[in-house]
Amino acid sequence: MAAAAAPRWQQTMLRIKDPKASLEFYKKHFNMQLVHRYDFPQWKFSLYFLERPRDKDIESLPPPGTKESEQYLWSMQGTTLELTHNHGSEHDPTFSVWSGNQGSDLPKDSPLYREGVIRGFGHIAFNVEDVYATSAQLEKDGVRFQKRPDEGRMKGLAFCLDPDGYWIELVKRDEGLFAENQNLSQAHALYTPLTVLRSFLHAPLALPTESP
Template identity: 40%
Template sequence: MAFTTEMQPGVCAQAPQETRGFVFNHTMLRVKDPAASLDFYSRVLGMRLLRKLDFPEMKFSLYFLAHLDGDAEVPEQPSARNAFVFSQRGVLELTHNWGTESDPEFRYHDGNAQPQGFGHICISVPDLDAAIRWFDQNQVPYVKRPEQGKMRDVAFIKDVDGYWIEIVEPARTGNLGS
């Protein structure tokens, strides 16, 4: 029998038929300065900007980024690209509320200061050591390097707004939590 889920209190053993086809599409982070955040996520983490949507009446913009397979065909036509973006897995939505970039005192809560809530997003990399060298070259700030603490082979970096990003190499995660 194929694996379907780990069982813990509160876990539904079988996904309801009505949820077939549901896909976790994206998570959203609010960003102070979209240019700085887009540089970090596209240049340092290699994500592609798939779509920008502006909402002038509400004074905010949305930026949708993702890691795509090399052969992914992204539609040029805006409405088709919207459908493409909202059908993907693992999309990051950056939300910019206009004007925050020009307020030197403005900060978003990173979720890890008190009161804690949101914690982090995670990026899987093929080679953790190479990723660490790349982050070091780009002077990316760390919360935790892979050799620090009790959880070895896991790093946490910070983006330009202070959000935590876990960095893991799947091949080195076998002993986590055991």
């Protein structure tokens, strides 16, 4: 494939039950911005595109739902989280998406064992400077956890849950690496050795809830 035609990764799409809950969650807890939305009332679905904005853009995003935000969406550099809402699911008490982490490929005594489906999608992940502090703050703010950083045998890694029960991994990055007032080229030159995966490498067998 010619270089100029090279594909760029633009989105990861997850279906959600209630856009109000999800948009508030990702905005409040992960600083994600709604960069554009499409509404298709005739087909009863809406699409919400969220970005964790890069530094220079954070104050200058056009209002979602405008031609400018549409342009931004399809010309931005980053990868978006596309949340798809099929209208009505928020009023259906039986509606609960499958997070991808329960399946028959787990041991039968695992709390996540489930017949009839093999696990596929696992999680999205954010890196943060301090997994413990971030997790404590998230929990204080009411966020549910699949695994706190001091639980299990993979210390320092955490999985919280979004409103639909999708797993969100929290992974440590070096402090100061991505402060908001750094631009991309500056940040790129700043990396330093990372130790988070060392403990992961030397930890004993993971709990079922941590099983890949």
